[in-house]
Each structure stands twice: as structure tokens, then as C-alpha cells.
Amino acid sequence: MGVPAETASPPGAPQHVAIIMDGNGRWARQRGRPRTFGHRAGVEALRRTVEAAGDLGLRYLTVFGFSTENWTRPPDEVNALIDLLRLYVRMDLDRLEREGVRVRIIGDRAGLEPDILDIITRAESRTAANTKLFLTIAFNYGGQCEITRAARRLVADVAAGRIAPEAIDATAFAARLDTADIPDPDIVIRTSGEQRLSNFLLWQAAYAEFVFLETLWPDFGRADLEAALAEFRRRERRFGAVVS
Ligand code: IPE
Ligand code: IPE
Ligand code: MG
Numbered sequence: 311m312g313v314p315a316e317t318a319s320p321p322g323a324p325q326h327v328a329i330i331m332d333g334n335g336r337w338a339r340q341r342g343r344p345r346t347f348g349h350r351a352g353v354e355a356l357r358r359t360v361e362a363a364g365d366l367g368l369r370y371l372t373v374f375g376f377s378t379e380n381w382t383r384p385p386d387e388v389n390a391l392i393d394l395l396r397l398y399v400r401m402d403l404d405r406l407e408r409e410g411v412r413v414r415i416i417g418d419r420a421g422l423e424p425d426i427l428d429i430i431t432r433a434e435s436r437t438a439a440n441t442k443l444f445l446t447i448a449f450n451y452g453g454q455c456e457i458t459r460a461a462r463r464l465v466a467d468v469a470a471g472r473i474a475p476e477a478i479d480a481t482a483f484a485a486r487l488d489t490a491d492i493p494d495p496d497i498v499i500r501t502s503g504e505q506r507l508s509n510f511l512l513w514q515a516a517y518a519e520f521v522f523l524e525t526l527w528p529d530f531g532r533a534d535l536e537a538a539l540a541e542f543r544r545r546e547r548r549f550g551a552v553v554s
Contacts, residue, residue, distance in 0.1 A: 324496030324542055326370035327363065327535075328518070330510050331356065333502025333526030340526075346390040351528035353394055357402065362532040363443060364409065366539070370444045370492060374510050378418060378452030392426065395449055399429045403436060410442030416488035417451030418459065446492060453512030460486040489514055497542045501527045501534075519545045 331352060338348030356373060363371045376391050383391075406413055413433040422430075430449075463486040467473045473482060484490065494514045498507075503524045507515065521538045523530075546553060 323367060323539065324519075325368070326372065326493050326495045326497075327368055327538075328372040328374075328495035328498045328511055328515070329359070330374045330498065330500040330504075330508065331527040331530070332500055332504055332508075334528055336502060337526040337528040345387055348526075348528055349387075349390055349394055353398055355528050355530045356398070358531045359535060360406075360411065360443070360445060362535050363445075364411070365532075366535065368443065370446070370495075372416075372446040372448065372489075372492070372495060372511070374448045374451065374508075376417075376449045376451070377509055378450060378455045379509065392423075395426065395447075396429060399433050403433055406433075406445070407437050407440065410440045411437060412440040412442075412444050413437045414444065414446045414492075415449050416446055416456070417449045418455050419450070422450060444492065446489070448510065451488070452509040453507070454509060456488050457513055459488075484513070487513060494518065497521060497538065499523060499535075499538045501525050501530055517547065517549055519547065 334348030334352040335345040336348070337351060338345050341347070359373075360371065375395065380391065381388060403413075413436075415430045415434065419427060419430070460483060464473070464478060464483065467486075468475055468478075489511075492514075494516065495511060495518045497520075498511065498515050498518045499521045500506075501523050503522065505520075505522045511518075519542055521541050523534055523538065525534050
């Protein structure tokens, strides 16, 4: 998807960094504390990361906050995670707005509590004019769910005569994903040593570089982000072509 020239990143830097923030539970267990203690520390790591991303001149930062599969966790933990989204927006929205961060939430909104929907709309509308850093929070997000919802939209558009079946291509499909208008991630970072996507950005990560870090998410900070970016610069991206 086209990105205006004025939002271009510094040369050699990825324009879009996506992060699977993993390891909160293990971090808490190492300290003999409940998993929710790790999630609270994870919010601090998110704050540090958003700040570092802005300082490093990144244009797009997307973070995985809650997956469509995370509902299968114990109800107390699910409630604590949802509470943290409430808390993060309540505590940080003013600052994000002031610092030029545009917030967007991707994921399935069906079935979310009205107050959460309200928080999401407020965060998006209050920061809609910002352009410094595009922060996308994946909440109740799953790549398969997103692709399925996009397929539904396409079928509805075909049925309504808005698009012909022959006109359906990757661009038409991508335009119906939650990430429409957001460029694909250049790099996907996952913390905590796990090496899988866990249903994150299945479509969009087609040509992303993957960087897996041992750091548990609550310990993540500027140095880890810089290390991941340094690793990215050592990679050779080919996009299926021959690089001479
Ligand atoms: C990541 O940490 C946060 C979410 C998935 C919401 P985890 O809660 O998955 O922590 P681990 O993987 O059990 O250590
Ligand atoms: C992925 O982590 C979801 C988020 C980071 C929000 P999980 O911890 O849920 O993934 P699995 O279960 O280890 O694959
Ligand atoms: Mg995990």
C-alpha cells in the first residue's frame, strides 16, 4: 500500500516493526508472582517501546496485545488483560495524543464490551490527525479471523455488485483487512524465545524478517529494539527476486 513520501523512514531502517509481546507469565513466575503481575510489567515495557520507537524514527509500530485464542485462559487472567487495555488508554492517551502518535486497534470488535468499544473509538478518533508514529494495537486479534472477516466483506461486495469476482486480487483483499492502509511489517519481533506466529499478521508477514529474542517481554527496552533493528540491517531481503 502506498505511503506518502513525507512519512518515509530513515534509510536502512524498517518502516514498520511488529512485535509479539510474549513472556509476561514466565517473567512473573520467575519472581514467584501471579501472571497478572507480569502483564502489568508488560505495559511498562510497551510504554518504553513506544517511546523508543518514536526516538528511533520508526513510522509504524504494531503490537500483539490479546489474541482471539487468549480467551481460553482462566477468566481472572482474561479480565486482567482487558483491564490493562482500559488502563493503558486511560493513562496514556493524553500523552500519545500530545506526542503525535496515531493509535489504531485491529482485531474482531464483535462481542467486545461496550465500554471497550468506546475506549477503542475514543483512542482512534482523538489521535486521528497525528502522523509521527502509527501505533497499532492488535486486540482480540487473530490472523485467521481477520482473513475470514475480509473474505466476508469481499463476498458482500461481490453480492452487492461493488466488485466483480475477476477484479479480486491481493490489493482488493488487503484493502478489506483490518490493516488496510498500513504497510506490511518489515520485521516481526517475538520475545521470550518462542518461534512461531501464533496467528499474528498471517497475511501481512508474507515477506517480513523474523527476529526471535530470548528476552521476556517485561524486560524489553530500547536496547532490545536496537538489537533487533541491527539484526534486520544484516538481512538481505529478496522478495522472490534474484539479488546480484
Ligand atoms: C504475553 O505473555 C502476553 C499475552 C499473551 C497477552 P504471556 O502471558 O503469553 O506469557 P507466557 O508466554 O505465559 O510467559
Ligand atoms: C501470542 O502469545 C499472543 C500475544 C502475545 C498477545 P501467546 O502466548 O498467546 O501464544 P502461544 O500460546 O504461546 O502460541
Ligand atoms: Mg505466551
